[in-house]
Amino acid sequence: MSLTVAVGELTRVLPWSLRALGYPFGTADRASHLIALAAALDPFVLDRVAVTSPRPETGMAYEQGPEGLVYQAAGCSLLEVGPAVMDYLAAHADGAGFATARVVGAGDMELLSAVLVTGANYGLTVIALSPGGSGWIAATPKDGQAVIYSGGNRDHIVAQVRDRIPDDVSKLAAESSDLVFLAFSGSPDIAFNSSGVQAAQALAAAHANGVPVSPETLKALYDLETITWAPSSERSRAQAGFVPKTVTA
Amino acid sequence: MPNVVTEPALPAFLWDRLTEAAGGEEAAAEVRALMRPASELMRVETLKCFKASRLSFADMFCARMIGNRWQIRLVSGDVDDDGAGKFVYEIDAEGHRMTYIARAYPWDGVEKVGRRADGAMRDMFGALFVKAADAARIEREFATFDVKAEGDMRTTADVIGWTPANRSSRHFDAVVEALSAGRQPDEDLGYLMRNGGFQASGRNGSVSFLGIPADHPLSHPFFADMFAIYLVRVFSIDLANAVARRRSPTAAQLDPAIARGLGIGNSSGQGMCVALQRWPHWVATWVLVRETALAFAKSRRVTGQACKEMQNAIAKTVEIYQSSDPQVEDYVVSNDQIVANLTAISAWIEETDAGTWAEIAARVAAEYDGETREQFHSLLLDLVPEFCDGVKPWFHMGASRQRSFDPVMTVGELRGLLRRNYAWALETDRTLASSHQHFWYHSADNGEQRRGERIVDPHEQFESFIDHVGLIQRLASVLTAYDDADRAGDVALDHPDLHFAMSRVQYLDGLPYAEIRDSIAHRDFLPSDLIRFFLASLGIRGATPLSIRYVRGTFFQTQPLPGDFLNAAPADATVDAPEKEVQL
Numbered sequence: 001m002s003l004t005v006a007v008g009e010l011t012r013v014l015p016w017s018l019r020a021l022g023y024p025f026g027t028a029d030r031a032s033h034l035i036a037l038a039a040a041l042d043p044f045v046l047d048r049v050a051v052t053s054p055r056p057e058t059g060m061a062y063e064q065g066p067e068g069l070v071y072q073a074a075g076c077s078l079l080e081v082g083p084a085v086m087d088y089l090a091a092h093a094d095g096a097g098f099a100t101a102r103v104v105g106a107g108d109m110e111l112l113s114a115v116l117v118t119g120a121n122y123g124l125t126v127i128a129l130s131p132g133g134s135g136w137i138a139a140t141p142k143d144g145q146a147v148i149y150s151g152g153n154r155d156h157i158v159a160q161v162r163d164r165i166p167d168d169v170s171k172l173a174a175e176s177s178d179l180v181f182l183a184f185s186g187s188p189d190i191a192f193n194s195s196g197v198q199a200a201q202a203l204a205a206a207h208a209n210g211v212p213v214s215p216e217t218l219k220a221l222y223d224l225e226t227i228t229w230a231p232s233s234e235r236s237r238a239q240a241g242f243v244p245k246t247v248t249a
Numbered sequence: 250m251p252n253v254v255t256e257p258a259l260p261a262f263l264w265d266r267l268t269e270a271a272g273g274e275e276a277a278a279e280v281r282a283l284m285r286p287a288s289e290l291m292r293v294e295t296l297k298c299f300k301a302s303r304l305s306f307a308d309m310f311c312a313r314m315i316g317n318r319w320q321i322r323l324v325s326g327d328v329d330d331d332g333a334g335k336f337v338y339e340i341d342a343e344g345h346r347m348t349y350i351a352r353a354y355p356w357d358g359v360e361k362v363g364r365r366a367d368g369a370m371r372d373m374f375g376a377l378f379v380k381a382a383d384a385a386r387i388e389r390e391f392a393t394f395d396v397k398a399e400g401d402m403r404t405t406a407d408v409i410g411w412t413p414a415n416r417s418s419r420h421f422d423a424v425v426e427a428l429s430a431g432r433q434p435d436e437d438l439g440y441l442m443r444n445g446g447f448q449a450s451g452r453n454g455s456v457s458f459l460g461i462p463a464d465h466p467l468s469h470p471f472f473a474d475m476f477a478i479y480l481v482r483v484f485s486i487d488l489a490n491a492v493a494r495r496r497s498p499t500a501a502q503l504d505p506a507i508a509r510g511l512g513i514g515n516s517s518g519q520g521m522c523v524a525l526q527r528w529p530h531w532v533a534t535w536v537l538v539r540e541t542a543l544a545f546a547k548s549r550r551v552t553g554q555a556c557k558e559m560q561n562a563i564a565k566t567v568e569i570y571q572s573s574d575p576q577v578e579d580y581v582v583s584n585d586q587i588v589a590n591l592t593a594i595s596a597w598i599e600e601t602d603a604g605t606w607a608e609i610a611a612r613v614a615a616e617y618d619g620e621t622r623e624q625f626h627s628l629l630l631d632l633v634p635e636f637c638d639g640v641k642p643w644f645h646m647g648a649s650r651q652r653s654f655d656p657v658m659t660v661g662e663l664r665g666l667l668r669r670n671y672a673w674a675l676e677t678d679r680t681l682a683s684s685h686q687h688f689w690y691h692s693a694d695n696g697e698q699r700r701g702e703r704i705v706d707p708h709e710q711f712e713s714f715i716d717h718v719g720l721i722q723r724l725a726s727v728l729t730a731y732d733d734a735d736r737a738g739d740v741a742l743d744h745p746d747l748h749f750a751m752s753r754v755q756y757l758d759g760l761p762y763a764e765i766r767d768s769i770a771h772r773d774f775l776p777s778d779l780i781r782f783f784l785a786s787l788g789i790r791g792a793t794p795l796s797i798r799y800v801r802g803t804f805f806q807t808q809p810l811p812g813d814f815l816n817a818a819p820a821d822a823t824v825d826a827p828e829k830e831v832q833l
Contacts (some may be wrong), residue, residue, distance in 0.1 A: 006455060027748070069742075239692075
């Protein structure tokens, strides 16, 4: 019998595991859903999350310039940076029809597909150009559901959107070795030339069947959670409030 | 800041049911006006008084199980001399076959209440499967139970959940001794086993709630929980009979009339307060359905027949209060007082010349305490059973609402939501530490939820979310640094942790009764108050606090046994019909 972890279990345990790594409650809670989706798309993600680094306390910075948002992640995980950038892109693509962001030095790139689904669920088509490589991943809304595409030819995908984006962004998209997001309102006509993955279907399957996980990874996630548990003591046990003497049953 | 008193419109589904039942929109609007404002209803002082009713989950579940004549068959169940054994049940429910298994362990002499801190040390473990399980799968699950080590026990998504439970040694032994001696027990015992906390919704690898097929009868909120506890009740009776048989070949078997009076004991702790804060749309759903049905009942004319029905309902309720032993009544109106009040109300009804039930309810509210008032309200629902059946689907529909975030919303609009829906939170004075003195935390004792004091107790940095007033005030404070035209997405970029606060404010907008309007972190808040509200919503009658942090009660006492279902009236086919669901 292979070991599985439930989606409901991930969204219950991971907020605590991530808080143990220094992520604030609101960030960790949101990230637990992001990771659960990412694991539904690719269970290997959990192995990475189980060994992810603590949240850096300093170094993160960002600025908005002519080429859009530039986010220096300083090693902070995509579990925090990714959704925040999607929020920014949704806020700024509205009206303009397009927004872009460049992220430098983010960790846990395995979460990228799920991050893009966040954007697609806002009604955006978001293309992520992989850092240091020629690949790309995109998510787009289709019939109200996010569909994920990926490919290995960055030039092909950039060429299709070149006339919809400013020249300096086009140049950045073609040449940058950082993680670059191109976000478009709605579902522009882009030939992704790959079979798409329905995020909602993957998540539904994970809800019904669980997500395969190794015993070591599952233990690591739970071990992180227990860091947030306060040591027991006589005072603590009294704070549970149970009063045995009144139970005569 | 002016208080905004306009109440949100009812969701379309409920408005449509109300319009149909009341006979038009004008009449429906008059009923809507009878619904209490959130400023009154969503106070802890009111919620703590709620009583179980036909719109509680246990009652709704039983109505469905009995009405649809679910079949629960004991396939095998043997015990050893020490009382250990394995039981297998087969269930047919509305075209779905399920398996339930139960593993009883030898009695170790340790009375256990069912706390999370007990870990794997329980007197029994059961597993409810999504479908029928074959023999090999059943044996694997039994082997898992026998590991008896928290953290090492894992199941898979073909299991809905586990039912740990513990014997009430005094009750259980009394029943077994009597049966072994060939006679029925003398005492009115209440229950044989205590619920140890249904471990489901993904716990231990069980199927996530959203993974239960939509057409499955347990895909309804809390129906799996209720069925699991009901099955423990069935098992507790079968186990007592089996142990008695093992002890003596001439043992008697428990008289169904006595067995029917046995429920499942339950003690609930402070974790329930955290759940209510985490899932505010659940609270909104429960309160909204009840208040809508209550307003409709209040709008009905007082007739001779309805008076008789109410008096009969009061008489039955008085019996329940008189037969229960609350042990502690420090934090509640005493049973004797409620009985006296209900008896007086019954006498009024005998002579009333009131036009509508709203007039009688107003008199009850004016003359008696909140607990009597809410008990009377719960009984009023019995006067409009068809309307209750009509609005019940909203329990499923309302609970399926998803927290979502709109990053495009302007800060000005966000501020508007705060002004409209959270004036009560923004006006809360937080200058004194007592206003947020407590925090909830998980303890190293298997993660049990406990309540500590800030500064004094450790691990405040890992507190469970409970302080919604603080959350809203922080959001409002941060928003002052932004222009009205800025977007929520800009705020989330600067403060990723505030996504939780902003999405909460956004997704609850437009829901009547969305938030509990008191500080749960306040020094003077009693956790038992909201535990009682939760338990009343689940369907426990006579829940009484053992302390300010623990509340006890009994599930399913006097409810039919599986053998009774064969003679049940057919269920209302409209109940929970999936086609009535709407996209939220």
